[in-house]
Amino acid sequence: MIYLAPSGVQKELMKNTDIYVLALSKQLDFKNRVYLRAPPCGKPSQCTPLFLAAFTKRGAGCCIHTHSQWAVLVTLLLETQGPGKDRLFEINNIEQIKGFGKGFQKQGNLGYHDTLRIPVIENTAHEEDLTEFLEEAMDKYPDTYAVLVRRHGVYVWGDNVHKAKTMCER
DSSP states (O other): OEEEOBTTOOGGGOOGGGOEEEOGGGOSOTTSOOEEEOOSSSOBOTTHHHHHHHHHHHOOSEEEEEOOHHHHHHHHHHHTTOTTSOOEEEEESOGGGGGSBSSTTOOSBOOTTSEEEEEEEOOOSSGGGGHHHHHHHHHHOTTOSEEEETTTEEEEEESSHHHHHHHHTO
8 A cells, every 4th residue: 555645735734534545556557546545635746656666666665755955955066067977966984874775675774984876867847757767767776765856855765664764864
């Protein structure tokens, strides 16, 4: 089961009846999603196709999207590298990366001296239009648990809500 927040709602104000419920195994076409439960008003998150990519391509148990100022700032700083540079944020020798897993289907977490690599994709006018670019980044960097979206935010996924939240907060 996948639980999705509605679009444009402050998450801390949500009630359980505001949440969309989707059975991943029952989806024949992700563009025409069938919900087991849909609130009477509102619409599903525009991020839904991107969340589904994390669930299907990485077997994630949780995917978080945030408009973190720090994530946006990192993408702005990377712009100074100029065109033609690989769209990738890399960092090592910092305590916070120890909360990230070593990679898809690998055991353990990164260590202080390891290098965390997070791909950066370009933003689009509509959230769902990011899906193809997110999937390409996941294919190119199979060990990543996150993708930064330039001038927008970040998508982070993990095996469960605790792991995804830990990585998101780092």
